[in-house]
Amino acid sequence: xxxxxxxxxxxxxxxxxxxxxxxxxxxxxxxxxxxxxxxxxxxxxxxxxxxxxxxxxxxxxxxxxxxxxxxxxxxxxxxxxxxxxxxxxxxxxxxxxxxxxxxxxxxxxxxxxxxxxxxxxxxxxxxxxxxxxxxxxxxxxxxxxxxxxxxxxxxxxxxxxxxxxxx
Amino acid sequence: xxxxxxxxxxxxxxxxxxxxxxxxxxxxxxxxxxxxxxxxxxxxxxxxxxxxxxxxxxxxxxxxxxxxxxxxxxxxxxxxxxxxxxxxxxxxxxxxxxxxxxxxxxxxxxxxxxxxxxxxxxxxxxxxxxxxxxxxxxxxxxxxxxxxxxxxxxxxxxxxxxxxxxxxxxxxxxxxxxxxxxxxxxxx
Amino acid sequence: xxxxxxxxxxxxxxxxxxxxxxxxxxxxxxxxxxxxxxxxxxxxxxxxxxxxxxxxxxxxxxxxxxxxxxxxxxxxxxxxxxxxxxxxxxxxxxxxxxxxxxxxxxxxxxxxxxxxxxxxxxxxxxxxxxxxxxxxxxxxxxxxxxxxxxxxxxxxxxxxxxxxxxxxxxxxxxxxxxxxxxxxxxxxxxxxxxxxxxxxxxxxxxxxxxxxxxxxxxxxxxxxxxxxxxxxxxxxxxxxxxxxxxxxxxxxxxxxxxxxxxxxxxxxxxxxxxxxxxxxxxxxxxxxxxxxxxxxxxxxxxxxxxxxxxxxxxxxxxxxxxxxxxxxxxxxxxxxxxxxxxxxxxxxxxxxxxxxxxxxxxxxxxxxxxxxxxxxxxxxxxxxxxxxxxx
Numbered sequence: 001x002x003x004x005x006x007x008x009x010x011x012x013x014x015x016x017x018x019x020x021x022x023x024x025x026x027x028x029x030x031x032x033x034x035x036x037x038x039x040x041x042x043x044x045x046x047x048x049x050x051x052x053x054x055x056x057x058x059x060x061x062x063x064x065x066x067x068x069x070x071x072x073x074x075x076x077x078x079x080x081x082x083x084x085x086x087x088x089x090x091x092x093x094x095x096x097x098x099x100x101x102x103x104x105x106x107x108x109x110x111x112x113x114x115x116x117x118x119x120x121x122x123x124x125x126x127x128x129x130x131x132x133x134x135x136x137x138x139x140x141x142x143x144x145x146x147x148x149x150x151x152x153x154x155x156x157x158x159x160x161x162x163x164x165x166x167x
Numbered sequence: 168x169x170x171x172x173x174x175x176x177x178x179x180x181x182x183x184x185x186x187x188x189x190x191x192x193x194x195x196x197x198x199x200x201x202x203x204x205x206x207x208x209x210x211x212x213x214x215x216x217x218x219x220x221x222x223x224x225x226x227x228x229x230x231x232x233x234x235x236x237x238x239x240x241x242x243x244x245x246x247x248x249x250x251x252x253x254x255x256x257x258x259x260x261x262x263x264x265x266x267x268x269x270x271x272x273x274x275x276x277x278x279x280x281x282x283x284x285x286x287x288x289x290x291x292x293x294x295x296x297x298x299x300x301x302x303x304x305x306x307x308x309x310x311x312x313x314x315x316x317x318x319x320x321x322x323x324x325x326x327x328x329x330x331x332x333x334x335x336x337x338x339x340x341x342x343x344x345x346x347x348x349x350x351x352x353x354x355x
Numbered sequence: 356x357x358x359x360x361x362x363x364x365x366x367x368x369x370x371x372x373x374x375x376x377x378x379x380x381x382x383x384x385x386x387x388x389x390x391x392x393x394x395x396x397x398x399x400x401x402x403x404x405x406x407x408x409x410x411x412x413x414x415x416x417x418x419x420x421x422x423x424x425x426x427x428x429x430x431x432x433x434x435x436x437x438x439x440x441x442x443x444x445x446x447x448x449x450x451x452x453x454x455x456x457x458x459x460x461x462x463x464x465x466x467x468x469x470x471x472x473x474x475x476x477x478x479x480x481x482x483x484x485x486x487x488x489x490x491x492x493x494x495x496x497x498x499x500x501x502x503x504x505x506x507x508x509x510x511x512x513x514x515x516x517x518x519x520x521x522x523x524x525x526x527x528x529x530x531x532x533x534x535x536x537x538x539x540x541x542x543x544x545x546x547x548x549x550x551x552x553x554x555x556x557x558x559x560x561x562x563x564x565x566x567x568x569x570x571x572x573x574x575x576x577x578x579x580x581x582x583x584x585x586x587x588x589x590x591x592x593x594x595x596x597x598x599x600x601x602x603x604x605x606x607x608x609x610x611x612x613x614x615x616x617x618x619x620x621x622x623x624x625x626x627x628x629x630x631x632x633x634x635x636x637x638x639x640x641x642x643x644x645x646x647x648x649x650x651x652x653x654x655x656x657x658x659x660x661x662x663x664x665x666x667x668x669x670x671x672x673x674x675x676x677x678x679x680x681x682x683x684x685x686x687x688x689x690x691x692x693x694x695x696x697x698x699x700x701x702x703x704x705x706x707x708x709x710x711x712x713x714x715x716x717x718x719x720x721x722x723x724x725x726x727x728x729x730x731x732x733x734x735x736x737x738x739x740x741x742x743x744x745x746x
Contacts, residue, residue, distance in 0.1 A: 077399055244703060
């Protein structure tokens with residue numbers, strides 16, 4: 001899926017990159033899925049006071065097939081890890097992951113038998129948002145940083161990256 | 168920190184009357200099954216013989232005037248490596264309430280370290296179902312007569328019972344079959 | 356999805372918008388009717404009890420915030436009361452009053468989130484936006500107290516973490532006035548709403564007898580007409596000084612529980628107001644050398660306080676051998692801490708009696724024989740928090 005697969009190798013595409021990245025950045029749909037405490041702060045971010053709709057992101061998709069941003073909000077237990085991985089795999093390319101909070105990023109205070117010590121052990125993460133739980137402003141900052149990252153992406157690099165991941 | 172002063176005062180919103188009545192009831196009916204009877208920080212705690220626990224619960228539930236109908240909690244304590252272990256490694260704790268008398272007390276039963284088992288109280292209280300499953304999952308106490316004694320919290324792959332004291336806290340089991348065949352990471 | 360002879364089995368969750376987190380329910384349907392519902396939990400199992408047992412009594416406190424993350428102060432309160440009971444600490448009057456006020460703020464906070472998400476599940480989207488707007492007022496108070504929005508760990512063993520902020524009473528009064536005013540809006544949106552009534556009235560019914568047998572507590576038990584409230588039955592932290600009523604339901608259905616929780620918000624507002632009006636003066640932490648941390652101001656200027664501070668932080672204190680249980684009325688029901696000391700500075704056992712875990716066990720009872728859409732309503736009206744169910 002996606003534009004990348006249809007482009008031949010030998011063309012330089014700076015303007016197309018710009019256009020595509022602009023469009024992707026402006027219509028990022030997060031997956032509506034929360035795990036623990038951070039999910040409540042994530043809901044706060046989307047709710048009236050902080051109002052993430054200002055950035056064109058208010059559409060939470062309950063189905064992973066329609067989402068392109070996964071916010072891992074909360075601790076990932078060993079039992080949940082396969083589910084998170086499946087959800088990630090079900091999301092169509094291009095897709096990004098924000099690891100929200102200390103537990104998702106590194107296990108947080110729960111260094112024990114039940115918690116996966118960082119969600120990056122099972123899926124690739126683009127942005128880590130620290131905090132326990134992060135404030136809504138922090139999450140917003142994380143999302144804006146992700147936008148910056150998306151802006152710098154090139155269609156060709158992304159394709160190569162997918163190729164690497166698929167192997 | 169007055170340890171001796173509160174030995175005879177039962178608080179937790181109780182009237183002394185019901186405390187004495189339940190005590191009398193237990194001593195009359197199950198005198199030889201009660202191994203220990205103490206008040207610690209205002210909580211009345213009876214240690215009873217494990218094989219008699221079910222019949223005590225049943226008798227308490229059947230007695231209308233005592234009205235011990237609400238099972239608050241079932242849990243377990245692992246005394247591994249402590250002097251208390253000589254009475255039995257596991258201490259199963261039943262937290263019982265009488266709602267109309269606003270009274271709470273505890274029944275404890277000691278179980279041995281290998282193959283701990285006790286009769287289930289699910290047929291007396293539906294609420295005991297998940298509580299017993301949890302104790303089985305985390306401590307490995309087998310509740311005999313439980314309709315479905317399976318894991319409830321931990322993943323199916325996890326071997327062992329994590330809340331036992333001999334289970335390491337940061338134990339990490341090799342998991343996720345998808346990287347089973349990958350070569351091990353080389354640490355430089 | 357698998358088909359039996361007549362029935363069809365559907366998996367709901369663990370990623371499902373109306374399961375309030377990561378609850379998974381396997382539902383067996385005959386047409387639209389639920390034949391069997393089987394909740395599967397453990398997707399958020401964090402090993403909190405084991406983690407707490409490996410820490411000193413002081414350092415186990417932050418773990419309690421992360422169980423019922425909608426009511427962090429209630430968890431702090433329950434844990435601190437249990438440790439205080441084990442160690443025989445008596446806290447100053449002011450601490451008791453402040454704790455009551457904070458616990459009631461938490462109750463309002465938790466019920467507001469419940470109201471928003473429950474209404475959202477039943478199709479009333481705008482409710483969430485309103486309740487989260489009011490919730491920010493409470494979070495602002497938390498932030499002023501503990502410096503964090505949610506996981507404050509503000510209630511500590513033997514007292515509070517710091518002095519209450521100077522404008523605490525002003526903030527609470529403002530919050531009480533605002534929410535009392537806006538309760539009318541919530542009621543206007545839902546109480547007589549035809550859709551809401553038909554989704555909740557007569558749904559997820561549990562009788563008083565069953566509620567007792569299933570060990571339910573909190574609004575689930577009171578919704579069936581049983582006046583069980585630990586704030587009245589076994590008053591802790593000075594609740595006997597407050598004038599409030601225990602809200603009761605009659606039929607034990609989801610609509611009754613909705614009305615009951617609204618009434619609880621009103622009663623909590625009353626308690627908050629009383630707590631602010633009657634807040635006594637005094638120290639914010641008990642003076643028990645060697646067990647309770649000395650106030651930070653003293654640590655900086657007094658040698659003895661500094662030594663105690665150092666000793667408590669590094670080695671903690673030793674608890675006697677024995678077990679205590681302290682139950683409190685959390686927004687979800689009876690939250691109990693069963694703590695066993697073994698003579699060392701680590702707890703032998705910390706057991707949390709999780710109200711949502713016990714309440715959730717009766718989900719099959721609530722929805723078997725009912726329509727599939729009622730499962731969502733039943734889950735919502737139990738008011739579960741998966742962090743506490745799985746711990």
